[in-house]
Amino acid sequence: xxxxxxxxxxxxxxxxxxxxxxxxxxxxxxxxxxxxxxxxxxxxxxxxxxxxxxxxxxxxxxxxxxxxxxxxxxxxxxxxxxxxxxxxxxxxxxxxxxxxxxxxxxxxxxxxxxxxxxxxxxxxxxxxxxxxxxxxxxxxxxxxxxxxxxxxxxxxxxxxxxxxxxx
Numbered sequence: 001x002x003x004x005x006x007x008x009x010x011x012x013x014x015x016x017x018x019x020x021x022x023x024x025x026x027x028x029x030x031x032x033x034x035x036x037x038x039x040x041x042x043x044x045x046x047x048x049x050x051x052x053x054x055x056x057x058x059x060x061x062x063x064x065x066x067x068x069x070x071x072x073x074x075x076x077x078x079x080x081x082x083x084x085x086x087x088x089x090x091x092x093x094x095x096x097x098x099x100x101x102x103x104x105x106x107x108x109x110x111x112x113x114x115x116x117x118x119x120x121x122x123x124x125x126x127x128x129x130x131x132x133x134x135x136x137x138x139x140x141x142x143x144x145x146x147x148x149x150x151x152x153x154x155x156x157x158x159x160x161x162x163x164x165x166x167x
Contacts, residue, residue: 019048019063019070025096026072029137030085032059035073038136039064042113043098043106045071066098086138095132095140103145107131110143125158126150 016022029035032050036059039045048063048070058075065071076085086092100106107121114136121131121143130144150158 019065021069024070024072026074027096027137027139028076028083028085029073029139030076030087031137032062032073032075035135035137036062036064038113039066039071039073042110042115042135043141067100092138092140095142097142097144099144099146101145103129103131103143107133107143110135110141115141123147125162126155 027035036045036047036050040047043066045064045066048065050062051060052058053060053075058077060074062073063070064073074083076088077083078088098106104121110133111117115133116136117131118134118140119130119132121129124130127148127150128144128146130142132140132142134140
């Protein structure tokens with residue numbers, strides 16, 4: 001169980017650094033310098049800091065702020081078996097979910113910045129408006145705005161209606 005106590009100045013919890021959420025994404029990309037600029041343009045990210053490798057050729061760690069969340073990223077480093085980008089692996093099994101006040105505008109901004117549409121925007125049966133893009137580095141992003149609150153029972157009925165083709 002997650003203990004939500006021991007707050008100290010500037011920190012939500014004493015056991016994590018200020019500025020972070022309990023759950024934060026860390027992406028591996030094949031051109032971090034370029035990706036940093038893409039995330040700024042596409043998602044309004046602000047760069048907090050970056051740490052290059054000792055030779056200065058790659059980004060070993062970068063932190064960016066997107067809304068109220070911290071996004072970390074680094075360059076693909078084949079010598080580190082876990083630091084591989086979706087492009088290197090040929091696929092991704094993760095979707096980063098981005099909540100925004102206006103998903104239509106955010107979706108369009110991501111496309112204009114160089115993302116590829118994976119799923120057009122639609123009003124989903126669970127009460128969100130949502131669409132998916134793949135960024136130029138192979139990461140999938142779901143861009144969403146919450147439209148209405150629904151109970152689990154209402155969502156189940158709406159899902160059955162959608163999958164049965166009823167209106």
